[in-house]
Amino acid sequence: MSPTPSVLFVCVHNAGRSQMAAGFLAHLAGDAVEVRSAGTAPADSINPVAVEVMAEIGIDIADRTPKVLAADTVETSTVVITMGCGDTCPYFPGVSYRDWKLDDPAGQDLDAVRAIRDEIEQRVRDLLTELGVG
Template sequence: MSDTAKPSVLFVCVHNAGRSQMAAAFLAHRAGDRVLVNSAGSLPADQVNPAAVAAMAEVGIDITAAAPKLLTAEAVQASDYVITMGCGDACPVFPGRTYLDWQLDDPAGKGVDAVRPIRDEIRRRVDALLAEIGSR
């Protein structure tokens, strides 16, 4: 990452419908235009998990327009930070990137009551990530 370029973060989970969408929304909300934020999935779903949409709306973040995207090698290569959340070996590895694996429960098939704690843990980790990015 150069001193003049914005850092870029890619959040990856299998379906790009819950965890990675919430993480990307939190980081985009907290960082504004200081960080480039993307998310993708190794097997993207047809839509974002409605319980994740509802849980994020409770904290004032609207992800209704978000759509799952397919993970590509180009997206990984273009990112400074790659945060995986259960995508296993599907995520290609390139030198010079910072890779973090966040072990988080999958919100798939769960109601909003079960998604809230996942959302809150993601928010905590995003805040820590933003602090790390800001210290570089």
């Protein structure tokens, strides 16, 4: 039996995009994937609009807290997905990196954040297919 893959979502503030992606992955994959998220400069709290648009589809991320990105978290991940953190994300050989170009939900209205949410959902579903997790 192969080990459980670990996916780390990284954005600057770990308050919107990465939290929504982690919420989707945990919801869709259950225990089949270890889900992590972090930020290079974490905010004090989750973006309330991100919480609201995820709650609209039955995924609760309200109790999540932004976390600082640690090198060992990157090094021990199977896949690292960056979302606008640029060169501040550490690189380790053997880790698979992806950069998802997504708008930042900070300061956006509900409709804009819904569109970001929907794009994240599709990318997470594609990732699950790629990882062979159904």
